[in-house]
Each structure stands twice: as structure tokens, then as C-alpha cells.
Amino acid sequence: MSAQDAIDFVSDDIAEVGALMRSLSGRYEAIFGNFRSACGVVCERAASLQDAARDVVDLAGAASASVYAHIPNQPPLACASGCAACCHLYVQIPPGIARLMADHVETHFSPAERDALYGRLQIAAAAVRNAADPTKLRHRCPLLGEDNCCTVYDVRPLSCRAFTSRSVARCNDVVFGDIADGTGVEQNAAHYRIHMEATFALEQAARDRGLPADQQGLAEALLAEMGAR
Numbered sequence: 761m762s763a764q765d766a767i768d769f770v771s772d773d774i775a776e777v778g779a780l781m782r783s784l785s786g787r788y789e790a791i792f793g794n795f796r797s798a799c800g801v802v803c804e805r806a807a808s809l810q811d812a813a814r815d816v817v818d819l820a821g822a823a824s825a826s827v828y829a830h831i832p833n834q835p836p837l838a839c840a841s842g843c844a845a846c847c848h849l850y851v852q853i854p855p856g857i858a859r860l861m862a863d864h865v866e867t868h869f870s871p872a873e874r875d876a877l878y879g880r881l882q883i884a885a886a887a888v889r890n891a892a893d894p895t896k897l898r899h900r901c902p903l904l905g906e907d908n909c910c911t912v913y914d915v916r917p918l919s920c921r922a923f924t925s926r927s928v929a930r931c932n933d934v935v936f937g938d939i940a941d942g943t944g945v946e947q948n949a950a951h952y953r954i955h956m957e958a959t960f961a962l963e964q965a966a967r968d969r970g971l972p973a974d975q976q977g978l979a980e981a982l983l984a985e986m987g988a989r
Contacts, residue, residue, distance in 0.1 A: 791950075792953055792954070792957055795819075795823055795954060795957055796957050796960075796961065798819060799816050799819060799957065799958055799961035800961060800964070802815040802816060802819060803815070803816065803961055803962070803964070803965035803968070804965075804968070806965070809855055809856040809859075809962075809965060809966060809969060809971060810856050810859045810860060810863075812856055812962060812965045813854075813855070813856025813857050813859070813860050813962055814856075814860055816856075816958045816961055816962055816965075817857075817860075817915075817918065817921075817958065819958065820918065820921065820954050820955050820957075820958040821921070823954045824921075824950075824951050824954050824955070827950045827951060827954070828951075831950065834948065834950075835926055835946075835948055836926060837924050837925065837926065837948070838925050838926055838927055838928045838931075839924055839925055841909055842907065842908045842909055843908070843928055843931070844901075844904055844908040844909075845928070845931040845932050845934075845935040845936065846920070846923050846925070846931060846935065846945075847900065847901040847904045847908075847910070847920075848898045848899060848900055848901065848935050848936075849898070849923075849935060850888065850891075850894045850895050850896075850897050850899075850977065851901070851917055851919050851920060851977070851978040852919060852975040852976060852977055852978065853917045853918070853919065853975060853976060853977075853978055853981055854918065854959045854960075854962035854963050854966075854973075854975050855962050855963065855965070855966035855971060855972065855973060856962050856965070856966070857915075857917055857918065857962070857981075858976070858978075858981035858982050858984065858985045859985050860915045861903075861912050861915050861916075861917075861982055861985070862982060862985035862986050863915075864912050864914065864915045865877065865912065865982075865986065869911075874986070877902060877903070877911075877986075878983070878986060880902035881902045881979045881982055881983045881986070882979075882983065883902070884899055884901070884902045884978075884979035885977065885979040885980045885983055887899045888977050888979060888980065894977065898935060898936070901978070902979060903916075903978075917978060918955045918956075918958050918959050918962075919955070919959070921955050922947070922951065922952045922954075922955030922956065923945070923947070923952075924947055924948045924951055924952070925945050925946070925947075926946060927945075930944070930945055930946075931945055959975070963975070
């Protein structure tokens, strides 16, 4: 093999791999478009916005699990039960989610527990109203138990499901340290995007039904649902 033959061989090999990578990149991007379309279908077929929220949450969970199971080189996560730094960040929820949570509270909480939660939600909602910038607010989630575990984990908001971290120390620095917001915690990009697409799908589902589509603060939205019962 001459020197020129070697150059041609290596160049062609790299070009072939580059073409495959570009093709794969486009196919990877299509995952999220397909997920968005699937969310639209389940929302359209759902009998109510609450049912749409439940179906979309399940779909997001399945999609995320498939990412971890089948796409290589997923980053390791430091998240674990009882790790609750992110549970002090301001959370917004799309339409339908608060009703799922309110149903769970109605079913699983005692009357005394519901009353106590209602009081904590009122305090949290007031803190948000009084904050110049809610995104910089640090307030313990009213749904966080004394053991630092979520009391509504099975129906927790999409934004809570979306948030992941590779470092507990980094989370503590961002939430309790000098970093002003939560953007300093590196996310699993695919996992996060899936849950954001699910959020957008519920906003669109509300618009399609002629209902308010804006996200609301968690405490405010759950108070409204609990107070309506």
C-alpha cells in the first residue's frame, strides 16, 4: 500500500463513519419527535385532562426507562431516596397534574394529614407570592415527608421526574449554597427532554380543550384542586 493509498483508505473510512454518525444523529433526534406525536395521540384520546396527564406521565416514564435500558453511555445518577435538595426548588406543573396529586392525597392521606398539608401549601404559596423571583426561592416542599421522601412520589410532577443529578454535593451547592438558581446541576439530556416534551403536550391538550394552559406553581395549583373538593 502506497502512502497515497493509505491516505485514501483512512480518509474514506472516516468519511463513511461520519456519514453513519450524521444519519444516527438524525434518527436520535427523531426519537423526541415520535415521542411528541405519541403524547399528542394519547392526549387526544383521553376522556379528560386528568386522564391525559396520567397517560402522558406513564408514557414519559416508559420512554425514559427505555433510554436508560437501550442507549449506551448514560451518565450515572446520584439521586436516591431521601436525597431532597431539589425538593427545595420552585416547581411549576402543567394542566392535569394537580388533579392527579389531589386525588392521591384524598385517597392516601388521613383527614388530619390533609389538613396539615393544606396548611403547609398555604405557607408555600404565600412564600412564592412574596418572592421577587420565585425561581430563586428556597422553600421545603410541602409534600416532603419528615424522612425526606416524597409523600406523593407515584404522582409527583413532571419537573420533579425530569430533574436528575450526578453529584449530591453539586445539588447541595446549588440549592443551599451561593449559586443563584438550579441551572448549575447537569441533567441527563434525553431524560430531561422527554419530560419537557410531556409537559408541552399537556399544555397543548389543555388548549385543545379550551382550558387554561399555563403552568402554575405547585402549591397554588394543588391548593386550588384540594379546595374545590
